[in-house]
Amino acid sequence: xxxxxxxxxxxxxxxxxxxxxxxxxxxxxxxxxxxxxxxxxxxxxxxxxxxxxxxxxxxxxxxxxxxxxxxxxxxxxxxxxxxxxxxxxxxxxxxxxxxxxxxxxxxxxxxxxxxxxxxxxxxxxxxxxxxxxxxxxxxxxxxxxxxxxxxxxx
Amino acid sequence: xxxxxxxxxxxxxxxxxxxxxxxxxxxxxxxxxxxxxxxxxxxxxxxxxxxxxxxxxxxxxxxxxxxxxxxxxxxxxxxxxxxxxxxxxxxxxxxxxxxxxxxxxxxxxxxxxxxxxxxxxxxxxxxxxxxxxxxxxxxxxxxxxxxxxxxxxx
Amino acid sequence: xxxxxxxxxxxxxxxxxxxxxxxxxxxxxxxxxxxxxxxxxxxxxxxxxxxxxxxxxxxxxxxxxxxxxxxxxxxxxxxxxxxxx
Amino acid sequence: xxxxxxxxxxxxxxxxxxxxxxxxxxxxxxxxxxxxxxxxxxxxxxxxxxxxxxxxxxxxxxxxxxxxxxxxxxxxxxxxxxxxx
Numbered sequence: 424x425x426x427x428x429x430x431x432x433x434x435x436x437x438x439x440x441x442x443x444x445x446x447x448x449x450x451x452x453x454x455x456x457x458x459x460x461x462x463x464x465x466x467x468x469x470x471x472x473x474x475x476x477x478x479x480x481x482x483x484x485x486x487x488x489x490x491x492x493x494x495x496x497x498x499x500x501x502x503x504x505x506x507x508x509x510x511x512x513x514x515x516x517x518x519x520x521x522x523x524x525x526x527x528x529x530x531x532x533x534x535x536x537x538x539x540x541x542x543x544x545x546x547x548x549x550x551x552x553x554x555x556x557x558x559x560x561x562x563x564x565x566x567x568x569x570x571x572x573x574x575x576x577x
Numbered sequence: 578x579x580x581x582x583x584x585x586x587x588x589x590x591x592x593x594x595x596x597x598x599x600x601x602x603x604x605x606x607x608x609x610x611x612x613x614x615x616x617x618x619x620x621x622x623x624x625x626x627x628x629x630x631x632x633x634x635x636x637x638x639x640x641x642x643x644x645x646x647x648x649x650x651x652x653x654x655x656x657x658x659x660x661x662x663x664x665x666x667x668x669x670x671x672x673x674x675x676x677x678x679x680x681x682x683x684x685x686x687x688x689x690x691x692x693x694x695x696x697x698x699x700x701x702x703x704x705x706x707x708x709x710x711x712x713x714x715x716x717x718x719x720x721x722x723x724x725x726x727x728x729x730x731x
Numbered sequence: 732x733x734x735x736x737x738x739x740x741x742x743x744x745x746x747x748x749x750x751x752x753x754x755x756x757x758x759x760x761x762x763x764x765x766x767x768x769x770x771x772x773x774x775x776x777x778x779x780x781x782x783x784x785x786x787x788x789x790x791x792x793x794x795x796x797x798x799x800x801x802x803x804x805x806x807x808x809x810x811x812x813x814x815x816x
Numbered sequence: 817x818x819x820x821x822x823x824x825x826x827x828x829x830x831x832x833x834x835x836x837x838x839x840x841x842x843x844x845x846x847x848x849x850x851x852x853x854x855x856x857x858x859x860x861x862x863x864x865x866x867x868x869x870x871x872x873x874x875x876x877x878x879x880x881x882x883x884x885x886x887x888x889x890x891x892x893x894x895x896x897x898x899x900x901x
Contacts, residue, residue, distance in 0.1 A: 508601030
């Protein structure tokens with residue numbers, strides 16, 4: 424199972440987890456990213472390029488399933504306006520073995536940060552509104568995966 | 578929050594995840610290990626040394642929270658008789674930042690495999706009953722963490 | 732040449748539109764020339780494209796390097812570096 | 817010396833008990849000697865401790881190396897390498 428979605432609706436982590444649980448796979452690794460209320464943030468707005476975001480998530484999901492032996496994979500990104508503590512992104516990777524589930528999950532969340540066509544705009548309690556700048560650190564973490572042979576990650 | 582449990586009851590992953598979700602932490606990484614029905618397995622029995630298992634999980638949880646900046650940590654291991662697809666182990670690590678949550682989760686599940694006082698007995702559909710032998714691979718994965726400086730993992 | 736241009740994030744905000752169809756002069760043959768043409772066209776463009784090195788470009792859904800030619804393009808998307816995930 | 821010994825996993829099954837209190841001869845002073853003494857004591861012990869290198873030991877809840885002394889021990893746990901997680 425490969426499930427990819429970009430949605431304005433809230434992400435139902437429990438329901439997504441149930442789909443992996445039903446498979447009875449030996450190992451499931453997950454990553455949940457939530458909106459942080461740092462610095463008085465009251466709204467995070469995520470803009471996306473619909474065609475490219477969907478394509479980007481799909482490519483990423485297929486890259487992970489080529490690289491590791493995965494039984495099920497879920498990649499869901501929320502877009503639009505969100506409040507602090509809302510779930511922005513969910514990655515779920517299931518495999519018979521833990522090392523593959525863990526490595527795929529980490530790969531997917533690192534790559535998501537740079538490969539997907541999304542832009543964040545922050546609104547603060549004092550009225551400030553600012554588009555988030557891309558962080559150099561994210562590009563370093565994502566590039567790591569290009570330098571490490573697939574075999575040493577499993 | 579550090580929550581550690583060794584229990585005969587089924588692990589309620591959703592309820593445990595809700596506790597982390599309520600914290601609104603920026604990042605939560607999880608690992609779920611389930612009983613695999615490989616080779617016709619019908620029951621997995623997990624025996625433990627109660628005092629040492631609890632102490633081992635507690636030590637492990639504290640080692641992770643010393644090493645990474647974690648907002649919440651859950652470590653639950655089931656013991657006793659289980660059926661295929663049942664959840665054996667749950668690791669949940671939440672942090673403001675994803676790299677710490679992911680690294681702590683991976684560290685905890687790798688270490689669990691060798692540091693905790695548990696023994697597995699498998700019963701198969703054809704009546705065979707066998708105690709599982711320790712795997713050399715697990716010791717290699719766990720030892721990794723002794724060789725990598727904490728700073729390079731965050 | 733008629734070309735659809737879409738804008739995202741602060742580029743969209745500064746341009747005041749999400750998408751427009753423009754009639755390009757024949758000498759605007761590559762992405763570098765397109766950004767310069769938009770910057771010279773009006774005040775909105777001057778604001779949005781004052782720092783062309785901060786702009787990323789996709790042609791028909793594919794990320795392109797800054798100087799790529801426009802020949803054959805149907806839709807050009809202009810946006811800041813992504814901050815997704 | 818009176819000592820509580822607990823057994824786990826297949827060691828427990830072969831010994832037929834989870835725990836017992838034994839009166840040790842004075843010459844059984846370390847873990848190596850304890851395993852040899854249990855192996856020599858009866859058929860159950862011979863079966864459980866035929867391969868002492870496969871046995872792991874904890875004294876009062878702390879993992880010990882094979883030749884560790886027994887002086888001061890209250891409870892010794894004998895078991896195979898763990899397979900947890």
